[in-house]
Amino acid sequence: MAEAILEVRDLVKHFPLTQGIIVKKQIGAVKAVDGVSFDLYRGETLGIVGESGCGKSTVAKLLMNLERATSGQVLYKGEDITRLSGKALKAVRRNIQMVFQDPYTSLNPRMTVGDIIGEPFEIHPEVAPKGDRRRKVQDLLDVVGLNPEYINRYPHQFSGGQRQRIGIARGLALNPEIIICDEPVSALDVSVQAQVINLMGRLQKEFDLSYMFIAHDLSIVRHISDRVGVMYLGKMVEIGDDEQIYEHPTHPYTQALLSAVPVPDPESREHRERIILTGDVPSPANPPSGCRFRTRCWKAQDKCATETPLLAIPERFKNVDSPAAHESACHFAEEKDVVGAA
C-alpha cells in the first residue's frame, strides 16, 4: 500500500449567501465542496476532473489553507492543517505549493521575474539566505528551461508558456513535497501544452514531487495521472486508477463525461455511442437531495432522491477481481461501453 502524504476527510466548504448591504443577512449557502474524502499518495499524480463550478479549485484552496474549511480535515503527515495558524501553518505551507491556471493574471506585472520567483524566500528566509538568493533564482530558471539571464525581465516580456514556467519555478522555490496544479496548461496552445506537461513530468521525477493535477482536458489528465478522481457538484463521485476510470467507469456521470470528449480520430465518428446529458448542472446553492446527479441521470430511481450514495466500492463488485471494483458513489454502479478519451 502506498503511503498517503495527504488525507482529506469529509471536507466541506460552504460560502454564505447574503442579502442586504448594511445589515448582511445569511439567506443560504453555496455548497462548493460538500463532504469530499480522498488520499494523495507520495510521488503520485492524482488527476481531478469535473465540469466548471463542481468545486475543484475550492478543494485546491482548502488543501493550501487559502480558504478556511467549514468542516472536515486535511491531514498532512497526520496533522490537520485546517486547524493550523501562524508559525505551524507557515511551516506546513512550505511543503505544499500551488501552480495556477492563468499565467497572465497570476504573476504581478510590476515585479521582475527574479522578484516573483524569489518572493517565497522573503517568507521563508531559512531556505535561501539573502546573499544566496540570486543564484537560487537563476538555478530555478534553468531548471524550468528558461534562460537564467532573464532574471530582470518583466512578465509581459514572456509568452504564455514561458509565464507558466515562471509560475512553476516559483512553486518549486521552497522545495515542496506537494504541488497542487489548478488547470496549469488550460490557457496554453496545444504545442506549448506538451512542452509544459513534459517539464512537469521531469520535475516530478527529479524532485520526488506529489501532484494533484486539476484539469478539464481528460486526455491530458489520463496521460499524466496515476489515479483520477471525478467531481460533480461538490462531491467526489468516482475515484480509481487511470485504467479503472477511463476503461471501466461505473458511475453514470463519469460515463457521460468520457463519452462527450471528442476523439481526435475521424474514423471513430460513426461507431461511437454518445451520452448527451440534458439540461444544466443544478445550482450548488440548492443541490438535489440524495444523489446530486440524479436530475440528469438516465438510471435514476426513487432511491436516488432519498439516499445519498456513498463513495465506496459498490457491493456487487466487492469480491470481484475486476477493474470495475473501485470506489464509485452510485446505487446502480455498473460498467457501460463508452469510447472514452484517447
Add this chain to the structure above:
Amino acid sequence: MTIMEKAGPEQTGATGTAPLLEVRDLHVEFHTRDGVAKAVNGVNYSVNAGETLAVLGESGSGKSVTAQAVMGILDMPPGRIPKGEIFFRGQDMLKMSAEERRKIRGQKIAMIFQDALSALNPVLSVGYQLGEMFRVHQGLSKKDAKAKAIELMDRVRIPAAKERVGDYPHQFSGGMRQRIMIAMAMALEPDLIIADEPTTALDVTVQAQVMELLAELQREMHMGLILITHDLGVVADVADKIAVMYAGRIVETAPVHEIYKAPAHPYTKGLLDSIPRLDQKGQELYAIKGLPPNLLRIPSGCAFNPRCPMAQDVCRTDVPPLAAVSDTRASACHFWKETLDG
C-alpha cells in the same frame, strides 16, 4: 498555382459551379505603433452548401481576422486588406458597396462568437434581441417578432422558452447563452454560418450538446459551416474538410479523414503527434519546439522553418506555395512528399 480548391470534387455537384464561399489570396495587415502586423498573408479556402470546413490553428494564427474580413466586420483602420478576393456565390464581396454587403451580413452569412455574453446586449432581453432580427429585416410587428423569438428558442431547445423569452443574457448558463447565439445566427436562415470557437469556453458535456445542435440545424437547412477551432477532437468529430493555419497562412488543406491518417505538412504532423496517446503513457509527449512567430517579424521563407524538424536551406529563403498534393489536398511545404511518406 496556389488555388487548389478549384479542383475539389464538390464543385461539380448539383449546387452549381461556384462554391458558396471562396477566399482567394487574402491579406490583412494592422498598422500599429510598433509596425505593420501581417495577420493574414495569403489565405485560400472555400466551402460549399451543406459542407463543414474546419479552420484549425493556434491562437494568433489569423483565424478570427480572416473570418472578420469575410463577415465585413474588420476594424479598418487599424486593419487594411491590401490584397485578396472574397467570393460569395461567385461575387467578390470586397468590390461590393457598403449597402450590398450589409444585406449579406446577417441574412446570408451569420456569425457565432466564442463569448456569447459579450456578443449579446446585457440590458436587453433575449427575446427582444432575437425579435429584433425579424423587426429590422422582415418588418414584423412586435407581437409577431416575439412569437418568432419563442419559436427560435424552442428550436435550439431552450427549456421553457415562453417563460424565459423576457429574461436577460446573464440569467442563462454559458451553454444556454451559446444556444441563444445560435438561434440569433439561424434567425434569417442564412446560407453560411461562421462559428468562431463556439464551444471553447464550455465544458465538454455542454460542448457536445451545442455541437450536436449546430450539426443538426446545419443538416436541416443545408448551410455551409466554417468552424474555427484549435481542438483536434472537435475537428475530427464534425468537419468534412480542414484548413490548417499558421502565421496567417493556410499551410495545409485536406478532407478530414485523409489529414488524420497522413498529414502533408510538418506543422499538422506536429499537432497530431502532440495528442497524448494511450501507448505513450508515462512517456514524454511529442512537443513542437519553440513558439509561434511574432507577426511583426515573420521569419523569411517558410514561417514555420525555425520550429520545423525537416527544415533545409530552401525553407529559410523561399516561401513554399500552397501546392496540390492530390485532387483534394494541398500543402505549403517544400517537403510535403517526404512528410506524407514519413
